[in-house]
Amino acid sequence: MDPSDLPCYADVEAAATRIAAHAHRTPVLTSRTLDARLQAQVFIKAEQFQRVGAFKFRGACNAIAAMAPARRAAGVIAYSSGNHAQAVALAARLHDTRATVLMPADAPRAKVEATRGYGAQIQFFDRHTESREQLCAALVAERGLTLVPPFDHPDVIAGQGTATRELLQDTGPLDALVVGLGGGGLLGGACLAATALSPGCQLYGVEPEAGNDGQQSLQAGQVVTIAPPRTVADGATTTFLGRYTFAILRRHVRSIVTVSDAQLVEAMAFLAERMKLLVEPTACLGLAALLAGALDVRGQRVGLILSGGNVDLDSYARLLQTARGP
Amino acid sequence: MDPSDLPCYADVEAAATRIAAHAHRTPVLTSRTLDARLQAQVFIKAEQFQRVGAFKFRGACNAIAAMAPARRAAGVIAYSSGNHAQAVALAARLHDTRATVLMPADAPRAKVEATRGYGAQIQFFDRHTESREQLCAALVAERGLTLVPPFDHPDVIAGQGTATRELLQDTGPLDALVVGLGGGGLLGGACLAATALSPGCQLYGVEPEAGNDGQQSLQAGQVVTIAPPRTVADGATTTFLGRYTFAILRRHVRSIVTVSDAQLVEAMAFLAERMKLLVEPTACLGLAALLAGALDVRGQRVGLILSGGNVDLDSYARLLQTARGP
Numbered sequence: 001m002d003p004s005d006l007p008c009y010a011d012v013e014a015a016a017t018r019i020a021a022h023a024h025r026t027p028v029l030t031s032r033t034l035d036a037r038l039q040a041q042v043f044i045k046a047e048q049f050q051r052v053g054a055f056k057f058r059g060a061c062n063a064i065a066a067m068a069p070a071r072r073a074a075g076v077i078a079y080s081s082g083n084h085a086q087a088v089a090l091a092a093r094l095h096d097t098r099a100t101v102l103m104p105a106d107a108p109r110a111k112v113e114a115t116r117g118y119g120a121q122i123q124f125f126d127r128h129t130e131s132r133e134q135l136c137a138a139l140v141a142e143r144g145l146t147l148v149p150p151f152d153h154p155d156v157i158a159g160q161g162t163a164t165r166e167l168l169q170d171t172g173p174l175d176a177l178v179v180g181l182g183g184g185g186l187l188g189g190a191c192l193a194a195t196a197l198s199p200g201c202q203l204y205g206v207e208p209e210a211g212n213d214g215q216q217s218l219q220a221g222q223v224v225t226i227a228p229p230r231t232v233a234d235g236a237t238t239t240f241l242g243r244y245t246f247a248i249l250r251r252h253v254r255s256i257v258t259v260s261d262a263q264l265v266e267a268m269a270f271l272a273e274r275m276k277l278l279v280e281p282t283a284c285l286g287l288a289a290l291l292a293g294a295l296d297v298r299g300q301r302v303g304l305i306l307s308g309g310n311v312d313l314d315s316y317a318r319l320l321q322t323a324r325g326p
Numbered sequence: 327m328d329p330s331d332l333p334c335y336a337d338v339e340a341a342a343t344r345i346a347a348h349a350h351r352t353p354v355l356t357s358r359t360l361d362a363r364l365q366a367q368v369f370i371k372a373e374q375f376q377r378v379g380a381f382k383f384r385g386a387c388n389a390i391a392a393m394a395p396a397r398r399a400a401g402v403i404a405y406s407s408g409n410h411a412q413a414v415a416l417a418a419r420l421h422d423t424r425a426t427v428l429m430p431a432d433a434p435r436a437k438v439e440a441t442r443g444y445g446a447q448i449q450f451f452d453r454h455t456e457s458r459e460q461l462c463a464a465l466v467a468e469r470g471l472t473l474v475p476p477f478d479h480p481d482v483i484a485g486q487g488t489a490t491r492e493l494l495q496d497t498g499p500l501d502a503l504v505v506g507l508g509g510g511g512l513l514g515g516a517c518l519a520a521t522a523l524s525p526g527c528q529l530y531g532v533e534p535e536a537g538n539d540g541q542q543s544l545q546a547g548q549v550v551t552i553a554p555p556r557t558v559a560d561g562a563t564t565t566f567l568g569r570y571t572f573a574i575l576r577r578h579v580r581s582i583v584t585v586s587d588a589q590l591v592e593a594m595a596f597l598a599e600r601m602k603l604l605v606e607p608t609a610c611l612g613l614a615a616l617l618a619g620a621l622d623v624r625g626q627r628v629g630l631i632l633s634g635g636n637v638d639l640d641s642y643a644r645l646l647q648t649a650r651g652p
Contacts, residue, residue, distance in 0.1 A: 048602040269639060277604065278603065313598055313599055313647075314646070314647060316646065323639070
């Protein structure tokens with residue numbers, strides 16, 4: 001990909017302006033206990049308090065806000081059963097347009113209801129017999145809808161970059177920034193913002209052990225596709241990086257490390273017990289890497305982004321019990 | 327009690343100055359979902375993010391800071407197995423003095439360890455054969471320690487009032503303020519702050535159904551003592567109001583309503599699911615009353631204080647499962 005096609009920090013600034021009226025400026029939190037344990041100064045950007053409960057709102061909102069008005073008015077479409085679905089649904093409603101969301105017929109009812117609650121029209125498909133990509137292409141062609149991709153789009157990446165921009169505005173320059181990744185939208189956006197606002201900052205990605213396609217891709221120098229991983233980090237089960245995200249990560253990310261599901265659950269319990277923060281397992285990737293010692297940040301000023309807090313309460317309760325189990 | 331003996335708003339201001347270097351200014355949070363459900367504008371003061379995870383730090387810190395230096399240097403004592411124990415332990419350490427905390431020998435190990443972790447010396451007693459009041463009086467006499475009571479002390483009440491002072495500074499005048507109560511320290515402090523900063527504000531107390539001594543006391547016009555209640559709101563199991571707190575509540579509180587344990591757990595699940603906030607059951611008293619319709623606040627600007635977030639993770643998980651049970 002031609003570097004001039006990649007989004008840059010100016011796009012993050014433009015995104016910040018576009019989403020300002022809709023997105024929350026989420027708080028940056030600290031913990032004396034965590035700092036003592038890591039012998040570092042850690043700044044936690046709490047995106048579980050973002051609208052729809054996850055950073056995904058930033059990218060979806062920016063992508064929809066950036067569309068030409070006539071195109072936007074024709075409606076948008078997304079395929080996701082997770083946070084991106086709710087993000088597109090709400091962002092569309094806020095821009096007076098209509099979102100169609102493709103979801104597998106067996107998607108959890110809570111996620112379907114939440115997405116419908118934000119005003120989207122849900123279209124179900126059978127994930128065993130139908131291809132969501134083909135269905136989506138057909139709807140785009142028939143109805144003139146515009147696809148809002150979950151991560152691999154310059155406006156989506158720039159939108160996610162606003163989280164890191166706010167973090168660095170609040171903290172000043174950092175030595176390291178640790179961000180979990182699935183498709184790499186949040187980490188890609190972090191690269192754009194950190195490069196401009198904290199040039200010396202080392203950027204680290206964290207993936208679930210079972211889904212380390214990003215780590216493999218950086219090592220191989222090309223996008224590696226893996227089989228769908230099984231992990232509690234259900235927001236990081238993408239099987240390949242995007243073209244844009246790979247190109248950005250390759251230029252800016254120092255390394256991608258992995259954590260186990262047990263380490264994710266330990267980090268989730270730490271956030272609950274010590275910081276009174278309720279987050280989804282995927283949000284724990286960065287903290288899990290730090291608590292497990294996968295990254296040495298002693299003496300450093302470290303940024304961390306908690307990606308979201310959308311977890312079924314029953315699953316959450318069961319995971320906490322695992323962490324405290326015999 | 328002579329009204330001139332009661333603390334007033336000037337004491338809250340003095341407390342704010344004393345604790346400023348130590349206490350967190352906790353955030354005030356809002357929820358579109360909650361506002362829509364209650365048809366009101368609700369402002370939530372999140373004291374689970376206070377030091378030691380509960381508002382209790384404010385009162386303990388103020389009481390210890392206000393002591394004459396020689397007296398403070400001789401050490402302080404408290405009896406509590408809950409948030410007050412940790413609050414006194416930390417506040418003492420921050421003021422370079424020593425806290426002794428009396429705890430029943432069968433107190434939960436996590437609470438003992440947390441209190442010890444803040445630097446307190448724990449002294450156990452057998453709650454079946456020994457009186458903590460007598461033990462405490464003996465230690466006060468022998469060692470020259472000063473008791474920091476959990477709620478019924480002007481400096482403790484004034485310290486707790488700083489939570490409401492901050493809330494009202496952030497929100498401006500409110501129509502109603504809803505505060506849970508055990509001994510009435512937080513609600514008493516709220517009265518002092520609201521009377522000065524938001525004179526028209528209606529003050530409401532909320533107790534667990536099983537432990538409605540405050541409600542009975544206001545109705546009877548004198549302090550009523552009840553048997554120890556069984557409720558998930560373990561921070562509101564005091565069996566009588568204090569002399570100071572009763573005198574303040576009687577003057578300023580419009581009414582005290584009650585909620586069931588099931589309503590507390592529903593409110594806890596709401597905070598988890600919709601706001602990503604992890605709190606202890608006692609912290610849910612105010613919200614439970616609003617969600618249950620025990621108070622009509624339609625069209626109003628309403629303040630709510632979440633008192634703390636110290637709950638054993640396993641209990642928390644089990645309670646969430648109750649809320650979502652069959």
